[in-house]
Amino acid sequence: MDLMVVAADAMRQDAVRLQRIAQNLSNALTPGYKKQVASSQPFGAQFDAANAAGQPARAGASMASVQARLDPSAGTLRVTGSASDVAIDGDGFFELAHPSGAVYSRRGDFHVDANGRLVGALGLPVMGAGGEIRLTAEPFTIAANGDITQAGAVVAKLRTVRLARAELLEPVGGVYALGGATLEDVAAVPRLRIGYQENSNVDSAREMVGMTETVRHFESLQKLMQGYDEVLEKSIRKLGEF
Template sequence: MDRLIYTAMTAMNAAMDRQRVVANNLANASTPGFRQEIFAVTPATLKDGSLEARAMARGNVRGADMTAARVVPTGNPLDVALEGEALLAYQAPNLQGEIYSRRGDLRVAASGVIENGEGLAVLGESGAPITVPPGFSIAIATDGTIMASDPAAPTAPPEAIDRLRMVTPGGSPLAKGIDSFLKVPGGGVLPPDPTARLTTGALEQSNVETAETLVQMIDAQRAFEQRAKIIRTAGDLDEASSSLMALR
């Protein structure tokens, strides 16, 4: 009986993990450029020479759904929407390595560093954060070039100070961790995409479908309740077996 309970318990854990993933997707339904997480449950069958009648459930995030989402004009010249499959490179929160996203709500921080709405520093072609000279205004070209203008010299042409590091995920492994960031497993980096283009004054929305995600959440909850019912049934069977043994 303990085998049945343990098997059902692993399925309950997988169902709980699925609920967390679905809840995270739903919470980011309005986050620009968000890519919904794909959850997968893998059965792990115990092989000991006997009948393979038990399978433990292991659930984890398999990756991200890279399906493109709709692009909405915003009128903000620093908002960018990437075309094709290109990704923007950002500095990791722990300052180690780089992470990737389609989120393009850019702004200039008080320190002069260009960052997105989440506060992540945007990387330039050299792999370092892009810094705007104090007091300069910037514009972003369709190829990602950052053009800076000095208000003190209105007749001077804008100067290119850097270019957004836009990379291609094609042919490279890409994983999505529990922190929701896209990254290369093992700390690697994606190659730059010199042909990448973007649209300014617009943002790509999240590719999470709210109605579909709500259905997934209900399904995950029902799966959890079904496993809990199996455990309760196992307990009832165990009590019935004990009662029969007591009659002897």
């Protein structure tokens, strides 16, 4: 196997990991954000798969791609005291309407827009049991079971869903498309915490450590390639002397 191919492939993987770490750090304070984790197959498995397929490594060909998956674990809860701030206690996601279809989010800072729709922070309509939730200008309250009350009457109910394999959700501009995840047919409604916001699940200190490790690994591969190139150059010169 060509050493240069192995090193170049590893450097490409490091570059992808750095992109994911930068994305996580830039959203460390974004409510409801789920960090992205970059992973790849062990080198031995990549090597065996390439040989089994009869596709030996060659210059410019990547042996494996880095896969980015979400860490759907819940973040800590922060008290806001606002009656329109809602956090999900346990598993579940809010469903929002997006031009491309239904999307999902754990971010629950809601407000009523100029058209009377209940929307999230990104301006996307929040879905209820019967579709988009429309309210009047009067104050409203949200109960722990998702019921929305206005003028003394229940006018809507927040739609919350549970997802199987939530790590396969696809980020779409601050929210998540279904991707490889699937909706679970669960009747129980997650309990909501009113007056709370869920923090992102990004550990900034751990991300910084990961960034340092990845940069050092990238630099070591650069030195390896430079050293290998120098050895080749000296070998060619020696051959030219004969």
